[in-house]
Amino acid sequence: xxxxxxxxxxxxxxxxxxxxxxxxxxxxxxxxxxxxxxxxxxxxxxxxxxxxxxxxxxxxxxxxxxxxxxxxxxxxxxxxxxxxxxxxxxxxxxxxxxxxxxxxxxxxxxxx
Amino acid sequence: xxxxxxxxxxxxxxxxxxxxxxxxxxxxxxxxxxxxxxxxxxxxxxxxxxxxxxxxxxxxxxxxxxxxxxxxxxxxxxxxxxxxxxxxxxxxxxxxxxxxxxxxxxxxxxxxx
Numbered sequence: 001x002x003x004x005x006x007x008x009x010x011x012x013x014x015x016x017x018x019x020x021x022x023x024x025x026x027x028x029x030x031x032x033x034x035x036x037x038x039x040x041x042x043x044x045x046x047x048x049x050x051x052x053x054x055x056x057x058x059x060x061x062x063x064x065x066x067x068x069x070x071x072x073x074x075x076x077x078x079x080x081x082x083x084x085x086x087x088x089x090x091x092x093x094x095x096x097x098x099x100x101x102x103x104x105x106x107x108x109x110x111x112x
Numbered sequence: 113x114x115x116x117x118x119x120x121x122x123x124x125x126x127x128x129x130x131x132x133x134x135x136x137x138x139x140x141x142x143x144x145x146x147x148x149x150x151x152x153x154x155x156x157x158x159x160x161x162x163x164x165x166x167x168x169x170x171x172x173x174x175x176x177x178x179x180x181x182x183x184x185x186x187x188x189x190x191x192x193x194x195x196x197x198x199x200x201x202x203x204x205x206x207x208x209x210x211x212x213x214x215x216x217x218x219x220x221x222x223x224x225x
Contacts, residue, residue, distance in 0.1 A: 009152065032212055043116070043216040044202070051212060090154060098143065098162065099170070100214065102154035 002027045004093050006103035014111045019063075019078040021106045023091030026072065033074045034092040034100070035065055044090070050074065061085070086110045115139075118203050118217035125224050131190040133220050135203030143206040144186035145214070146170075146178060148199040155202060161186055193224045 007022040025031060035047040048059025055067040061084075065076045074091060091103040119134040137144065143162050147155040147170075157170030159178040167178050175197060179187045186205075190197055203217040 004154075006154075034212070036214075041218070043218045044204075044214070045216075046213050049212060094212065098160060098168075099157060100145075102147075102156070104152055104154040 002029075002031065002093050002095060002099070002101045004091050004101050004103035006089075006091050006106050008106050009104065010107045010109065012109040012111060013081045015083055016080050019076070019081045019085065019108065021076040021089050021091075021108065023074045023076065023103060024072055025074060025091070025093045027093055027095065029095045032094045033065075033067060034094070035059065035063070035074075035076050036090045036092060036102075037087045038090065038105075039087045047076070047089070081108075081110045083110050083112065116203055116205055116215050116217040118201075118220050120220050121218065123220055123222045125190075125193050125222065127194060127224060129190075129193050129224075131193050131222065131224075133188040133190075133201055133203075133222070135186045135188070135217055136184050137186075137205040137215070138184065139205070139207065139215070140183065141205040141215075142183070142208045144180065145204040145206070146176075146186065146188045147202045147204065148172070149202055149219070150199050158188065193222075195224050198222060198224045 003026045005024045033050040036044045038044045048057045050057045050067045058064045088105045094100045116137045145160040146158045161167045161180040177189045201220045204214040
């Protein structure tokens with residue numbers, strides 16, 4: 001069975017400070033993991049993906065995530081938040097690329 | 113870039129009506145998906161299709177059916193809409209092989225009154 005838990009439904013940071021969005025997964029197989037972002041009134045967009053290559057994955061817009069098998073985590077980070085980062089972020093796990101299991105989402109608020 | 117187009121951004125229907133949600137992609141993708149998105153629940157898979165006329169149930173297929181008569185078009189059908197089907201519906205497509213990236217449409221916000 002596969003599932004994803006996003007530990008925070010809302011995260012609020014100040015512009016210029018680090019961002020940490022937490023994700024834990026459960027998978028019976030070697031998983032592929034993704035982070036998607038959804039800006040208001042826009043479609044979901046892939047930020048980054050882990051598919052059993054390097055454990056530290058770099059994505060678009062300065063985001064990165066580290067796959068930690070021992071902790072079953074795939075947390076999303078960014079060194080310095082920008083106002084344009086305000087959005088909802090989804091952690092996703094997949095085994096066979098036909099079933100993608102989405103977390104419940106984390107809404108990121110960035111304060112000026 | 114891949115474009116996934118959903119025919120309606122907002123839709124209001126009455127209980128018991130038959131509802132069609134249409135999705136078209138322009139990149140010859142084999143795989144297409146229908147999700148519903150509800151606050152606090154993330155996205156849940158309703159149905160997916162890996163080829164023309166082929167379909168598989170997702171995690172919440174009850175009350176829904178799908179049609180894929182042409183490769184580029186994947187339709188979601190609510191045979192008899194109910195108020196608990198009020199939701200945001202998202203269509204996605206994916207290419208073949210190890211192309212894991214999902215391309216999403218902008219969504220259809222369906223309200224069933």
